[in-house]
Amino acid sequence: xxxxxxxxxxxxxxxxxxxxxxxxxxxxxxxxxxxxxxxxxxxxxxxxxxxxxxxxxxxxxxxxxxxxxxxxxxxxxxxxxxxxxxxxxxxxxxxxxxxxxxxxxxxxxxxxxxxxxxxxxxxxxxxxxxxxxxxxxxxxxxxxxxxxxxxxxxxxxxxxxxxxxxxxxxxxxxxxxxxxxxxxxxxxxxxxxxxxxxxxxxxxxxxxxxxxxxxxxxxxxxxxxxxxxxxxxxxxxxxxxxxxxxxxxxxxxxxxxxxxxxxxxxxxxxxxxxxxxxxxxxxxxxxxxxxxxxxxxxxxxxxxxxxxxxxxxxxxxxx
Amino acid sequence: xxxxxxxxxxxxxxxxxxxxxxxxxxxxxxxxxxxxxxxxxxxxxxxxxxxxxxxxxxxxxxxxxxxxxxxxxxxxxxxxxxxxxxxxxxxxxxxxxxxxxxxxxxxxxxxxxxxxxxxxxxxxxxxxxxxxxxxxxxxxxxxxxxxxxxxxxxxxxxxxxxxxxxxxxxxxxxxxxxxxxxxxxxxxxxxxxxxxxxxxxxxxxxxxxxxxxxxxxxxxxxxxxxxxxxxxxxxxxxxxxxxxxxxxxxxxxxxxxxxxxxxxxxxxxxxxxxxxxxxxxxxxxxxxxxxxxxxxxxxxxxxxxxxxxxxxxxxxxxxxxxxxxxxxxxxxxxxxxxxxxxxxxxxxxxxxxxxxxxxxxxxxxxxxxxxxxxxxxxxxxxxxxxxxxxxxx
Numbered sequence: 001x002x003x004x005x006x007x008x009x010x011x012x013x014x015x016x017x018x019x020x021x022x023x024x025x026x027x028x029x030x031x032x033x034x035x036x037x038x039x040x041x042x043x044x045x046x047x048x049x050x051x052x053x054x055x056x057x058x059x060x061x062x063x064x065x066x067x068x069x070x071x072x073x074x075x076x077x078x079x080x081x082x083x084x085x086x087x088x089x090x091x092x093x094x095x096x097x098x099x100x101x102x103x104x105x106x107x108x109x110x111x112x113x114x115x116x117x118x119x120x121x122x123x124x125x126x127x128x129x130x131x132x133x134x135x136x137x138x139x140x141x142x143x144x145x146x147x148x149x150x151x152x153x154x155x156x157x158x159x160x161x162x163x164x165x166x167x168x169x170x171x172x173x174x175x176x177x178x179x180x181x182x183x184x185x186x187x188x189x190x191x192x193x194x195x196x197x198x199x200x201x202x203x204x205x206x207x208x209x210x211x212x213x214x215x216x217x218x219x220x221x222x223x224x225x226x227x228x229x230x231x232x233x234x235x236x237x238x239x240x241x242x243x244x245x246x247x248x249x250x251x252x253x254x255x256x257x258x259x260x261x262x263x264x265x266x267x268x269x270x271x272x273x274x275x276x277x278x279x280x281x282x283x284x285x286x287x288x289x290x291x292x293x294x295x296x297x298x299x300x301x302x303x304x305x306x307x308x309x310x311x312x313x314x315x316x317x318x319x
Numbered sequence: 320x321x322x323x324x325x326x327x328x329x330x331x332x333x334x335x336x337x338x339x340x341x342x343x344x345x346x347x348x349x350x351x352x353x354x355x356x357x358x359x360x361x362x363x364x365x366x367x368x369x370x371x372x373x374x375x376x377x378x379x380x381x382x383x384x385x386x387x388x389x390x391x392x393x394x395x396x397x398x399x400x401x402x403x404x405x406x407x408x409x410x411x412x413x414x415x416x417x418x419x420x421x422x423x424x425x426x427x428x429x430x431x432x433x434x435x436x437x438x439x440x441x442x443x444x445x446x447x448x449x450x451x452x453x454x455x456x457x458x459x460x461x462x463x464x465x466x467x468x469x470x471x472x473x474x475x476x477x478x479x480x481x482x483x484x485x486x487x488x489x490x491x492x493x494x495x496x497x498x499x500x501x502x503x504x505x506x507x508x509x510x511x512x513x514x515x516x517x518x519x520x521x522x523x524x525x526x527x528x529x530x531x532x533x534x535x536x537x538x539x540x541x542x543x544x545x546x547x548x549x550x551x552x553x554x555x556x557x558x559x560x561x562x563x564x565x566x567x568x569x570x571x572x573x574x575x576x577x578x579x580x581x582x583x584x585x586x587x588x589x590x591x592x593x594x595x596x597x598x599x600x601x602x603x604x605x606x607x608x609x610x611x612x613x614x615x616x617x618x619x620x621x622x623x624x625x626x627x628x629x630x631x632x633x634x635x636x637x638x639x640x641x642x643x644x645x646x647x648x649x650x651x652x653x654x655x656x657x658x659x660x661x662x663x664x665x666x667x668x669x670x671x672x673x674x675x676x677x678x679x680x681x682x683x684x685x686x687x688x689x690x691x692x693x694x695x696x697x698x699x700x701x702x703x704x705x706x707x708x709x710x711x712x
Contacts, residue, residue, distance in 0.1 A: 043562070
């Protein structure tokens with residue numbers, strides 16, 4: 001799988017791309033009615049991102065803007081969006097209603113996920129204490145320093161490899177309002193160098209009292225993640241557990257089933273998996289009967305077997 | 320292959336009595352030939368005379384009656400013809416396309432008489448991506464930037480040249496295409512970034528002997544030495560480089576269009592979508608939703624008729640060729656499109672019927688071509704100077 005489509009909404013608001021240079025801006029939607037998508041081009045941009053942002057600020061009453069989606073920026077395969085983060089931090093007073101930001105809404109045709117360069121996202125979160133939703137795509141160069149954020153309800157990091165520093169930074173953060181945490185752990189090939197033990201502060205739930213939706217997915221070590229989740233204190237407060245998109249085999253699924261009961265969940269998402277039919281059936285018997293919605297779609301999880309018997313399995317989104 | 324002026328009155332007289340006669344130069348066992356034959360018969364005409372490429376090549380030519388409309392179809396997918404044209408003993412081999420081109424363009428000029436439905440000069444340009452790019456570009460048809468366009472473009476002798484041109488033209492992401500290839504044969508989609516990072520997506524694989532083969536599986540190469548080895552092996556046949564313009568997507572897959580233009584009019588279109596940069600159907604691409612594309616174009620503030628217009632302008636660069644298949648690359652925002660390729664044999668879209676308002680509703684691409692010939696004044700050939708202001712539904 002690859003990332004093929006831009007976000008069509010953020011924070012419940014439909015995405016609207018701010019028109020490019022030269023296009024009319026006299027018939028724009030109400031500032032608070034859409035998630036504004038600010039986009040430059042990765043290659044051969046008609047306009048530098050800073051100029052797009054300046055035009056946006058001139059054309060739209062930013063006092064009422066609730067959601068921003070940052071799309072492509074120039075040379076995203078080589079350059080972190082440092083300037084974008086700085087501009088957003090600097091403009092904090094002009095965006096008093098901003099509640100949601102997503103940085104890096106690039107699709108494969110623009111830049112593969114692991115080629116997207118990112119940066120330290122912490123200053124943005126600190127600059128917007130009322131922010132309720134933050135998402136980022138791309139793990140290369142991504143940093144997250146432990147912080148306290150009292151409003152953040154939803155945190156998403158989509159990567160082909162999530163650096164251990166980010167996992168630890170999030171784990172060490174106080175996020176009393178956080179309801180939805182979605183981490184794509186990825187593979188060591190693309191910088192995903194965490195181990196299951198690094199997830200412990202998240203799995204303890206000590207700093208995440210309101211967590212209802214936990215996704216630890218797209219992981220090459222999905223079995224180890226599943227085993228760690230099986231005994232994790234945070235699970236009892238969850239409505240949705242998502243261990244999809246990774247290399248989940250029977251080992252991980254059996255460990256998960258052998259742990260604490262999961263029958264209180266509304267949904268268990270295990271799509272893109274490498275499970276045998278026997279184990280998939282055990283999961284259905286145990287959970288579907290108890291009223292849990294279970295997604296066991298194998299999707300495009302295909303194994304490659306070499307002549308010497310070596311089996312290759314892949315996460316859903318790697319490079 | 321030009322009909323003499325003196326022959327034309329005879330063609331008119333004959334047509335008036337019996338209706339036009341068709342001949343098709345192709346590989347008789349190929350479904351292209353059977354589909355065209357079906358279309359001719361469906362128009363109530365006698366089946367076309369089939370002239371085998373193998374016979375043309377062995378006999379060094381073929382003669383056509385003054386009143387015969389001569390369709391030239393692909394010489395592909397026939398091992399013997401492939402061997403005669405490029406000396407290949409293995410049809411999956413990628414190399415030899417320059418020799419193929421020389422043989423093919425020479426063979427076109429041995430087709431004598433008749434009323435040609437494709438022009439040798441047009442075909443010579445269509446089967447040289449560097450020439451084709453320059454023709455389109457100079458006609459103002461939007462095409463991706465290329466440093467190898469036309470006779471004055473850079474010539475690429477190997478991977479080092481590609482690297483140099485990438486630097487010089489700030490092209491970190493590009494398509495490397497054999498100048499005379501078709502159907503994604505030998506095409507590499509190359510991405511690079513700092514720190515020596517590289518990825519090439521291609522259907523080419525290297526055999527144990529170092530020979531290059533097309534496969535039906537798309538491969539990714541991450542080692543620059545592998546990429547260099549492949550490109551170095553392809554370069555002697557001529558290479559064309561083009562900027563990789565990020566394509567629009569549909570249902571999470573990159574999308575492009577194949578638009579068939581017959582006698583100046585865009586008649587048929589399909590959407591092809593893929594999870595990777597190569598959308599060819601035999602490489603795992605799949606048909607997308609054309610109505611969805613029309614909606615996306617409109618929603619982006621562009622006009623569907625402008626999309627078809629780009630294709631017709633591209634086709635109008637080859638005015639003496641009845642039918643071409645235009646590969647149109649919609650840019651990410653759906654507001655602009657670029658012509659990626661123009662294919663002389665781009666009409667193999669079995670059972671697809673024509674676009675609403677195109678005049679080819681209910682006809683497949685072959686039926687549309689037969690109808691276009693029947694519509695044209697007898698003996699006038701396929702000339703269809705492009706007209707602006709054509710209305711599209």
